[in-house]
Every structure is written in C-alpha cells, then in structure tokens.
Amino acid sequence: MKRIFLLASLFIVFTSQAQWDERSGITVGTNSYLNKANFLSSKSSAGFSVGVVSTVPISEYSEFIVEITYNRYKMELLGREDFYAKPEWIKFHTDRVNLTAIYDYDILHFLDEDLAIGVNGGPTLSVLNNMKAESGKDYYLLDPYQLNAGYLANDALVFNVYASLGVSARYRNLESHLRYNKGLTSPYRTLPKSDYVTLDGKDDFLSFSLVYYFGNFF
Numbered sequence: 001m002k003r004i005f006l007l008a009s010l011f012i013v014f015t016s017q018a019q020w021d022e023r024s025g026i027t028v029g030t031n032s033y034l035n036k037a038n039f040l041s042s043k044s045s046a047g048f049s050v051g052v053v054s055t056v057p058i059s060e061y062s063e064f065i066v067e068i069t070y071n072r073y074k075m076e077l078l079g080r081e082d083f084y085a086k087p088e089w090i091k092f093h094t095d096r097v098n099l100t101a102i103y104d105y106d107i108l109h110f111l112d113e114d115l116a117i118g119v120n121g122g123p124t125l126s127v128l129n130n131m132k133a134e135s136g137k138d139y140y141l142l143d144p145y146q147l148n149a150g151y152l153a154n155d156a157l158v159f160n161v162y163a164s165l166g167v168s169a170r171y172r173n174l175e176s177h178l179r180y181n182k183g184l185t186s187p188y189r190t191l192p193k194s195d196y197v198t199l200d201g202k203d204d205f206l207s208f209s210l211v212y213y214f215g216n217f218f
Helices: 002-020
Strands: 024-034 042-059 062-080 088-110 115-133 159-171 174-183 204-214
Touching: 024 062, 042 088, 042 204, 062 115, 088 159, 115 174, 159 204
Parallel strands: none
Antiparallel strands: 024 042, 024 204, 042 062, 062 088, 088 115, 115 159, 159 174, 174 204
C-alpha cells in the first residue's frame, strides 16, 4: 500500500507539472472521525493526514483541486475484557487513502489579492477500512452488543464515498482548508454478517489541512 500511495503521489505531481504547468504542493492536516455505526458506542480522537495536491485554474477566482492523502483516523470504542468486566474506552484506528476532487471559489480578497477566502465542495473517494484495536485488545467485547473487537478488522479493498464541503484561506503559496465530510456509503457493509444485529452506519469526519504550493500562485 505504501508503494501504491508513493506511485500515485508522484504521478499526480508529474502530470500536473507536465500538462498544465500549474500549482502542485504537499499537504498535512488533522482530522476528527465521527463514528455513526448503529452497533458501537464511540467518541472521537484526533488523527492526521499527509499527501499531495495539484490544481487546475478554472477562472480568475476559481480552481479545481485534486488531493491524494494518506489518513489515519482515531477513535475510542466502549468495550470490556469479558461479559462481566467493567466497560472501558478502547483506542482504535483505521488507515485510509483518500482521493478528493474539490471545486474552490474565492469569495473575498485582501492585501492586493494576496489573501483570499473561498468556499469549496466536491466528492471524496476513500479506500480501505480496516479498524484495528490498539494495545492488543482485539479480543475485547464492544458495547452495546458484545461484538468481538476483532470483527472490525477487514483487509478487503473497500471503497467509500463522502460529500466534502468547506472553506479555504490562501495567502500566496500557503493555503488552509476546513471541511465537513459527509458519508454517503456504509464502511461496514463488507463485514461478515451478524446473527444478532444489523451492522450499519454512514460515518462522517471533520478535516483541517495546510497546503504548501510549489510554483506560481494567483
């Protein structure tokens, strides 16, 4: 997976420079995963993202942004060591690769147009969904249905889609994005079927990222 991500990143950077001669850059950020599964009790924790970005100008004040990012989402799920044990919060994480295609439009300009505030929106395609318990607690039972934590481990290639909406702020070659990403598909649909509960839920996540562009700005 690391090799796939590296090759995809290099491809995006190369094609953006070779064909459009426009901005490409790197991005880092943080996220908060909002687990909405109907069979889990959860709370969010801070995760991180890193990746590459390329842009294509559409007009003087708008552009099309393509991002490929590696994301680690973190969360805590309520569970217990066995049926009679006291419940506790267990740390989980899931690693995903996201492809985001965003249309960004500048609505305000300041400082001779060096500073711009914009709004953006578009789809995000997410790959993988292997939720893993940390600290070797993959045998714990998860509340409220006493589901084994190892049940969430899924190495299958799973694709999920999100609707991403947010705001941006850009000063010269430095840009920031704050987005709400609404889940349109259930990441749990490929889990083994349970005889006790219907496994469902469309998770969302909040993301904040910083981008540094190499080359021209407008």
